[in-house]
Amino acid sequence: MHSDHDISQVWALAEGASTDPAEAERLIDVCEECAAAYRDLLTVREAIARQPSPSMTELERARLHRNLWASVEPETPARSTGGWMYRVASVAAAMAVVVGAGYVFTNLGVGGGDDSASETTAAAATEMAAADSAMADSTDSDAGATQNEDLRSTPQELESGGGELEETARFYAGDDYQAVADDFETRAEAGDYAPASDFPCETETIPLAVERATVGEFEVWLVAFGTDGDVASVAIFDTGDCSPIFRSP
Amino acid sequence: MVTSIDDFELAQKVANGDRSAFNELMRKHEDRVFGVCLRILRHREAALDATQDAFLTAFRKVGQFRGDSSFSTWLYRVAVNTCYDHLRKQKRRPTSPLPEDHDPADPAAGDPLEAAELRPDLAAALAGIADEFRSAIVLVDVEGLSVKDAAQILEVADGTIKSRLHRGRRQLAQILGNRTDWG
Numbered sequence: 473m474h475s476d477h478d479i480s481q482v483w484a485l486a487e488g489a490s491t492d493p494a495e496a497e498r499l500i501d502v503c504e505e506c507a508a509a510y511r512d513l514l515t516v517r518e519a520i521a522r523q524p525s526p527s528m529t530e531l532e533r534a535r536l537h538r539n540l541w542a543s544v545e546p547e548t549p550a551r552s553t554g555g556w557m558y559r560v561a562s563v564a565a566a567m568a569v570v571v572g573a574g575y576v577f578t579n580l581g582v583g584g585g586d587d588s589a590s591e592t593t594a595a596a597a598t599e600m601a602a603a604d605s606a607m608a609d610s611t612d613s614d615a616g617a618t619q620n621e622d623l624r625s626t627p628q629e630l631e632s633g634g635g636e637l638e639e640t641a642r643f644y645a646g647d648d649y650q651a652v653a654d655d656f657e658t659r660a661e662a663g664d665y666a667p668a669s670d671f672p673c674e675t676e677t678i679p680l681a682v683e684r685a686t687v688g689e690f691e692v693w694l695v696a697f698g699t700d701g702d703v704a705s706v707a708i709f710d711t712g713d714c715s716p717i718f719r720s721p
Numbered sequence: 722m723v724t725s726i727d728d729f730e731l732a733q734k735v736a737n738g739d740r741s742a743f744n745e746l747m748r749k750h751e752d753r754v755f756g757v758c759l760r761i762l763r764h765r766e767a768a769l770d771a772t773q774d775a776f777l778t779a780f781r782k783v784g785q786f787r788g789d790s791s792f793s794t795w796l797y798r799v800a801v802n803t804c805y806d807h808l809r810k811q812k813r814r815p816t817s818p819l820p821e822d823h824d825p826a827d828p829a830a831g832d833p834l835e836a837a838e839l840r841p842d843l844a845a846a847l848a849g850i851a852d853e854f855r856s857a858i859v860l861v862d863v864e865g866l867s868v869k870d871a872a873q874i875l876e877v878a879d880g881t882i883k884s885r886l887h888r889g890r891r892q893l894a895q896i897l898g899n900r901t902d903w904g
Contacts, residue, residue: 512891525752528769
């Protein structure tokens with residue numbers, strides 16, 4: 473921009489909002505750049521004025537509302553820990569299945585013939601059902617029920633769904649995030665990463681290193697914490713809303 | 722401004738679990754949010770997706786809205802950031818080659834509904850300038866926001882917005898036909 477003249481004055485004149493039109497007109501007369509800025513803005517405003525405001529069709533509006541509420545159905549804006557509680561419950565339930573299956577294997581033996589194999593499968597299925605039930609009970613009834621249904625979603629639904637479906641998909645991508653976090657820890661300690669200067673998320677301590685990355689379909693911030701080049705932990709945040717996705721350890 | 726006070730109260734209700742208040746906020750702002758998204762992303766389906774994502778983020782983060790700015794400014798910031806994320810994803814995605822007879826200035830070449838809403842001259846001109854210039858122009862010149870509000874939304878200094886407007890308008894005007902040579 474021109475260093476000597478206040479182009480805002482000629483812009484205000486073009487917008488019909490000048491508080492000192494005489495001065496603005498003087499600038500247009502004596503300053504070629506000001507005159508060009510004035511003409512540019514008139515041209516842009518004229519083009520914009522010729523076009524109506526875009527709006528959604530009623531069908532699109534209905535779709536927007538339907539999809540939005542379908543995405544937020546299990547949550548309330550104030551509830552931020554439900555997802556994690558659910559995940560903890562999920563892990564506990566999965567552990568119960570493993571322990572239960574291990575008990576069956578230990579006590580009934582494996583490979584002892586078709587009968588024992590059947591018993592093992594049946595016992596594991598029973599444990600699985602009990603774990604499912606515990607999982608549903610461990611969360612509030614509405615959210616638990618809906619999220620439990622999410623677990624039964626098809627891969628296609630997980631791919632296309634937003635909100636809780638997306639979170640569920642991310643939860644099951646935990647192994648990927650662990651590998652990504654491990655890799656970033658190594659690279660951050662070696663200084664071998666692309667530093668991001670526009671990291672917008674609030675963190676309790678100042679990050680040691682931040683890099684923007686893509687994991688699967690998700691855009692994420694990789695954030696390393698620690699001191700003196702020594703990484704103590706790595707967190708992964710969603711670039712869209714800074715929600716935490718993964719933390720290691 | 723009365724509207725802002727109302728919006729703040731509605732936002733507080735949403736934060737306390739009142740979903741009907743969020744519906745009211747949506748109905749008040751969804752067309753302008755969609756308009757901003759459409760002009761930044763220049764693709765109707767992408768704009769609808771971004772509008773949905775922006776409102777989803779707003780719903781989840783509404784408890785963080787403290788009323789320091791107007792709700793619409795805060796919401797636009799969410800929407801513009803969402804659009805930027807969509808743009809980044811678009812740029813990484815491989816694109817299909819356009820048909821040989823494709824003419825972006827020809828309204829018949831694109832979505833007829835979109836062509837009816839975004840005049841081809843302006844749409845093509847906006848498409849021809851950098852994302853950061855386009856965002857500043859969409860917010861200030863198209864949506865009529867102040868430089869200060871646009872600066873808050875785009876999280877840059879007022880002077881940066883003025884500079885982007887200056888350069889963006891220059892490019893846009895040149896594309897639109899006002900080929901002023903400043904020497």
